[in-house]
Amino acid sequence: MKKTVLLIEDDPLILMDVEAALIDEGFEIITAENGTLAIEAFEADASRIDAVVTDIRLGTGPSGWDIGHRVREAVPSMPLVYMTGDSSHEWEAHGVPFSVMVSKPFVHAQIITALATLMNNPDQT
Amino acid sequence: MKKTVLLIEDDPLILMDVEAALIDEGFEIITAENGTLAIEAFEADASRIDAVVTDIRLGTGPSGWDIGHRVREAVPSMPLVYMTGDSSHEWEAHGVPFSVMVSKPFVHAQIITALATLMNNPDQT
Amino acid sequence: MKKTVLLIEDDPLILMDVEAALIDEGFEIITAENGTLAIEAFEADASRIDAVVTDIRLGTGPSGWDIGHRVREAVPSMPLVYMTGDSSHEWEAHGVPFSVMVSKPFVHAQIITALATLMNNPDQT
């Protein structure tokens, strides 16, 4: 009965921090620490996922850009938020339409506002 | 001295839940449990109301779509948020311009972000 | 192989003027001089129609606002442009989301830009 967010981040401190903030807002969270696990989690239960929040640089395996392409192939209107410290300049080239790029460091309100705006307007920024 | 929201919902549990969330954000709330009472409350004191949040299916009497048309006739720039479980596919046909449709189930942040965005930009989405 | 516009206007001079301008841009045009004929033309071949341009006050029968609701019930993403001399203040109450209101008098470029923008972005303004 809630909105479920797939949250992907390889830094465990940031993962825990963002997870706690989203739980506080009433979201259910599925976490993944790298791109391979993220794709597995998504494909295991895509219909349950309402939005994806992903870091860009995730070590070996798919990057956040790759994850964005994959989830939008499956669900073209999926709300998608990227978080990054040093890859924000690549968003215009590798991000997908109607996504939001949040630059680290960020306040939680940036992630929450991005998610709420995209969920309210699934086909528009 | 506060912003006042007219909140219309015939399910008392959802009404109480959303009312509490909006009070928590500092809004003053006027509630109505059906469309007839909503129109009465609006017409009794339209100048006091800063935004309208309404369910769509409200039993007998005016629906949320009807309420939207009525309040915009009186106040063309009135911020307007619809909440619905099963009528979101009707928004493109029966919603008004510069309104937001929030699909149930939702997190409170979706209603609050919609209200804040519309209040900050009364004539734009 | 072309884009087809359903054009509804009860003033024959304006109808001919806008029709000629749209043909000049490469559109195919189906015309209707009142709301009843417009609904008939739409229902006879909705899948062929790519956009609707309609006057608001159309004498007896459905108004432009009524036509907007009807075509969006059938095709939620239908591009929709309203033209009006004296009803533009009603658009916030009776227009549909992601539509464009063009106030008379207008230059042809206003209609053409509105159509092109809506066709390029069927679910956004």
Add this chain to the structure above:
Amino acid sequence: MKKTVLLIEDDPLILMDVEAALIDEGFEIITAENGTLAIEAFEADASRIDAVVTDIRLGTGPSGWDIGHRVREAVPSMPLVYMTGDSSHEWEAHGVPFSVMVSKPFVHAQIITALATLMNNPDQT
């Protein structure tokens, strides 16, 4: 490691209220009580400031409109939120592009949503 907001307001009660709300959201705050002090604070450390929130009428010295022009000359993409009780009708003439006008009285969510939206989209509203 946080986002820093320059907050300018000559009414100490409103200043303290908004400051507390922004600190609660995780922002770092630099405050100024008039336009001259605001410009000094901005020029002392512009690279540290991530957004500006300013009242319009600030007594003698630069107004909020003047501050907007000054910070955008230095940083064209600076997120900028104006708060005002009686000058909102001047925004179309004296505000800058991609800024947000919040009318008093407001709820905190309006300021926070405006800041988050502008920070997420530095070159768009």
Add this chain to the structure above:
Amino acid sequence: MKKTVLLIEDDPLILMDVEAALIDEGFEIITAENGTLAIEAFEADASRIDAVVTDIRLGTGPSGWDIGHRVREAVPSMPLVYMTGDSSHEWEAHGVPFSVMVSKPFVHAQIITALATLMNNPDQT
């Protein structure tokens, strides 16, 4: 019965070129070759003017930025298009909200699309 544009440009070749393009689209044109004459023309008959297109650097007297502030003080929703060769980087600091900046060299379609979009949406970009 037409839409009238106040066109301000101190380079006579560009003035004639843009004037001819706008006349070709059905606009009526009032021209001014510097800022002082532009303000005079605007104040002589503001109610007749539907949009303003202005160069930025206009020699002595008011600049295009000054003209933008002045016409928006009189008519907050006035559609406004700036044309410039070397001042486009100043738009975020000195332009007004809901205006369009067109960089020289431009094709006529850029001015016409900007005007049509702003006229169709007087309070939004």
Add this chain to the structure above:
Amino acid sequence: MKKTVLLIEDDPLILMDVEAALIDEGFEIITAENGTLAIEAFEADASRIDAVVTDIRLGTGPSGWDIGHRVREAVPSMPLVYMTGDSSHEWEAHGVPFSVMVSKPFVHAQIITALATLMNNPDQT
């Protein structure tokens, strides 16, 4: 002194048709009939190119999606218009932010409006 568009299309009839329409609007055109030639043309003189209009399916070699990623890596704010008959459903997954998808068949005004809008607002849709 003009705006230059790189136009990529493997169907020679469509290529000639769109090229003629864009020349008619005052654009200079560089054409390429497949993705390999397009990348070569872009890299030979990227600073001269003001916008890219590309078909999606281009036979062997890079697709229109690949071209979009490549030109945005070099120039993040490059205006980009995709034309396609059967790949428009892939845009949400493989298009880049602030691009426009035009579905075939189209009228020329759709391409021209998309180009003009993107050139006027290089970092926004």
